[in-house]
Every structure is written in C-alpha cells, then in structure tokens.
Amino acid sequence: MSSTPNLPTKTAIVFSGEEIRAVVRTDKGDRSILVRVRSMPARHLGTILALCTDEAALLDFVCQRQTLDENEHATGWEPVPAGWADDLHDESHVLLLEAAKRLNFTRAAAWGHRQIEAKQFQAPLLLKADEILMPVVQKMAALLVSSQKPSA
Numbered sequence: 001m002s003s004t005p006n007l008p009t010k011t012a013i014v015f016s017g018e019e020i021r022a023v024v025r026t027d028k029g030d031r032s033i034l035v036r037v038r039s040m041p042a043r044h045l046g047t048i049l050a051l052c053t054d055e056a057a058l059l060d061f062v063c064q065r066q067t068l069d070e071n072e073h074a075t076g077w078e079p080v081p082a083g084w085a086d087d088l089h090d091e092s093h094v095l096l097l098e099a100a101k102r103l104n105f106t107r108a109a110a111w112g113h114r115q116i117e118a119k120q121f122q123a124p125l126l127l128k129a130d131e132i133l134m135p136v137v138q139k140m141a142a143l144l145v146s147s148q149k150p151s152a
Contacts, residue, residue: 017062018099022092030089034066036077037099045111048104055097059085062100 017038023030040048040062051058063084064077085093 017064017103020092020095020099022096023089024084024092025087025089034074035080035096036064036066037096037103038062038064039103039107042107042111045104045108046115048108049112052105052108055093056083056085058100059088059093059096062104063096 017036019034019036021032022035023032025031044061047061048058051061060080060082063080065080065084067075067078069075085096088096
C-alpha cells in the first residue's frame with residue numbers, strides 16, 4: 001500500500017496565509033481589524049516580483065480583510081481596495097509587510113530563477129527557428145510586394 005501526500009485543495013491554496021490584527025485609520029477614527037496576508041499561488045509570483053519594491057502596492061495585492069455582518073460577526077474575506085495600505089499605522093504596515101515577505105519572497109525568487117532557466121532553454125530554439133524561417137518569410141513578402149500593381 002503506497003501512501004500519497006495530502007495535497008492542498010484549491011480552497012486551501014486560495015485562503016492560505018497568516019492572519020494578523022492591524023490598525024487602520026478610518027473617517028471614524030482608528031480601528032483594529034483582522035487581515036489575512038496571503039501566500040500567493042504560483043500564477044501570481046511574477047506580480048510579487050514586480051511589486052517587491054513598492055510596499056504599499058504589495059500589501060494592497062496580498063492582503064484581504066475580514067468581512068463583518070451588521071452584528072459584527074465574521075462572514076468571510078475580501079480583497080482590500082487599492083490604496084488601503086496608505087491608511088495603516090506604521091507598526092501594522094511593518095507587521096503585514098514582514099508576513100508578505102516571509103510568505104512570498106523566497107517562493108517568488110525561486111519562480112524567477114525557474115523563468116530564467118526556461119528562457120535560457122527557449123532562446124536557442126527561437127533563434128534557430130528564426131534563422132530557418134526568416135528566409136521563407138522574406139521570400140513570401142517579396143512575392144506579395146511584386147504581385148501588387150504599382151500605384152499611380
């Protein structure tokens with residue numbers, strides 16, 4: 001009997017991360033809310049690399065806030081709106097940023113290295129295809145141009 005590892009479900013992947021209590025400034029004063037910093041799925045690791053030097057945009061991308069009903073009972077999670085990180089207290093900003101780094105940066109760097117390896121593998125093939133196909137394309141273009149009647 002072989003044992004197979006328990007693979008995470010899609011739901012577990014979507015909702016993986018760390019929950020952190022953060023303080024945000026609102027028009028009604030400071031408010032403590034529960035925030036989930038997501039461990040992003042592989043398809044979003046390129047975006048993590050692009051945002052790694054823009055802390056506020058990174059937090060806007062990886063954070064979700066808890067949704068509450070009219071009785072202040074938790075009902076789920078929703079993405080934070082763009083610019084949300086601008087209203088964080090400095091301490092909360094740092095806590096969330098450290099979690100975002102811990103959960104995503106090493107994985108994003110490894111993803112980036114894999115992309116470089118893939119491009120290094122792909123580049124010679126593309127150059128060879130270009131070398132072989134370009135004369136054919138040039139001949140076809142020349143035939144098309146020569147078949148056109150000269151304009152008056």
